[in-house]
Amino acid sequence: LEGGGGTIVNISSVAGMRYLDRDMIAYHAAKGGLMVFTRAIALKYARQGLRANTICPGLMNTPLVASRIASQYGDGDTKQMIAERDAMCPSGKMGDAWDVAYASLYLASDEAKYVNGTELVVDGGLTARCA
Template identity: 55%
Template sequence: MSSRMKGKVVIVTGAGSSGPGWGNGKAAAVLYARHGASVLAVDNRMEAAQETAELISAEGGKCVAARANVASSEDVREMAERCVRQFGRVDVLHNNVGIVEVGGPIETEEESWNRVIAINQSSVFLTCKHIIPHLLDAGGGSIVNIASIAAIRWIGFPYLAYSAAKAAMIAMTQNMAVQYAPQGIRANCILPGFMNTPLIQEPLKETYGGNVDEMIDKRDKQVPMGKMGDGWDTAYAALFLASDESKYITGTSLVVDGGLTARCA
């Protein structure tokens, strides 16, 4: 373990994985712990959060698992209080929860729109509402929000609700960054591109004819660097933005996409 995050207490929402492998949140939680942080690993499925906590504990790190529906204000309030009871403070909020549902304005059902907005966008409002007071108590801190390049580009499929929610996350992050800069709270976004994580496989399987290997091959070829990224690529970017190494960076969006959005065609 290193000491980049020594003494820091980090809440990671969406810290479990939606399937076998390493999602962005799971990788981030483990990486924070490897660099000395105490982690509250939060997921809507307790078994997923517990799996992450056990991985961290097995490496000698400090982690407590918690279940919360981040679209519920009461769940989020209790999550924040649980972290303070367990570790005494909160220094970093890492918002990773997200779901993908494909569809444009005609195809998207109202229920799907409301669900995607609640989980991807409203959850960030709720976590910040309940956790920023604890960051202020700690004398400052860092908020890392995981958005997506879908917030700024068309990436091959209609993601109307998902894109809208992630674009809103960028605006929310900038707003909070400016409001709380005098109090020592930084807020930044990460915009992952095509990532080979468990989250993408089910929503996109039908779009690629049900063939996951074909989907991975096609998406790899779209990236200038020749392959999709993974959860660790997002996690290392988050580690930098959460740590004091980025102490003069706030209100920014860090694109992690292998050059995908830099290419015109």
């Protein structure tokens, strides 16, 4: 703030917005808390030129999904777990890290200079089903 503002882009999850039918209550609470924290910072410091926004990814195909999550929730069958998660998405496939990266670039750029205190959902329409 001493330098005249800036931009904060936090990464939360759609789990902060919706219950995902998994036993992850602490995860839901933490992600929701991060969203509220980001909005509070955005409002408190807006006049000092600070923008703060949150990206909420949905189901993403990442190395974490292919290893740890598949072994925890997919009975160790990585291909089956990825196929099940792909099927949950309106487009028929999960997003990837690039989808979140491009959203981050947008929010950090001057093109988003009037975007402040909001959540950008990057989920291929997944949460639209839950609205």
